[in-house]
Amino acid sequence: MSEIEFTIHCPVCSMTIINRSLLFSFQGIDHYFCSSQCLGRFKDRPHLFVGDPQRGLSPKQKKQTVFKKRKIRFSKALDAELTAAITESLQSLMGIEALVFEGQDLYVTYDLLQVSLENIENIIEQVAISLRDGLVDKIKRGVIHYSEECELDNLAHLTRDGGCH
Numbered sequence: 001m002s003e004i005e006f007t008i009h010c011p012v013c014s015m016t017i018i019n020r021s022l023l024f025s026f027q028g029i030d031h032y033f034c035s036s037q038c039l040g041r042f043k044d045r046p047h048l049f050v051g052d053p054q055r056g057l058s059p060k061q062k063k064q065t066v067f068k069k070r071k072i073r074f075s076k077a078l079d080a081e082l083t084a085a086i087t088e089s090l091q092s093l094m095g096i097e098a099l100v101f102e103g104q105d106l107y108v109t110y111d112l113l114q115v116s117l118e119n120i121e122n123i124i125e126q127v128a129i130s131l132r133d134g135l136v137d138k139i140k141r142g143v144i145h146y147s148e149e150c151e152l153d154n155l156a157h158l159t160r161d162g163g164c165h
Contacts, residue, residue, distance in 0.1 A: 011049040011060065012038035013094040013114055026050065037094055041114060045156040048113055059113060059155045066112035066151070067097065070144070072124070077104045082128055089123045096120075112152065118145050 009016050015034040022033040026046045033039040042049055051057040059066075078086070083101050090096050095114025100107040108120055121141065 008032050010034040010038050012041050015094075035094065037115070037119070045152055047156040048152065064113070064155075066155070067109060068112050068117070068148070069107060069109045070117055070120075072106040072108065072121070074104045074106070078128070085127050086124055089127050090120060093119065093123065112148060113155075116145070116148050116152075117141070118148075 007016050008018055010018055010033050011031050013034060015038075018032040018034050020032060022036060022039045024031050024033070024039060024042060026042075027050070029050075031042065031050075033042065047058055049058055049060040051061050078101065086106070087099055087101075090099055090108065093110075093115050095111040096108065097111065098107070098109040106124075110117075110120065
């Protein structure tokens with residue numbers, strides 16, 4: 001009798017190095033994750049990552065990516081030490097594709113299925129508290145957060161033909 005070999009992978013980012021303590025059971029199936037970030041993304045909208053027999057494959061199972069490029073403007077240009085700290089922290093997130101600092105602007109490209117602008121901002125705020133505190137910026141960011149949440153909700157509603165609900 002031969003043993004069947006298989007590889008467990010994170011359903012959010014597809015990494016094969018998983019943390020067995022990060023387990024979540026969904027529809028009777030145990031899913032393991034590489035990080036608490038991926039576990040949180042899955043818990044928020046599991047249908048982005050697992051399909052449904054009646055409606056077909058999920059966006060992630062179809063290998064879909066939803067790239068976003070955003071500009072984050074700081075109140076002043078960052079020094080080299082702070083730039084390095086923010087870069088290191090953001091690169092630890094799953095789904096970050098590119099980071100470019102230009103003066104007081106940070107251009108970040110990311111996969112919305114894996115990370116949101118809100119996640120990115122939370123990391124930046126942890127590294128550099130109170131860099132951005134303007135009311136207009138908060139309103140703009142709130143609109144972007146809301147639009148990303150709506151887009152994820154639409155993607156999570158699987159349809160048989162792959163269109164929107």
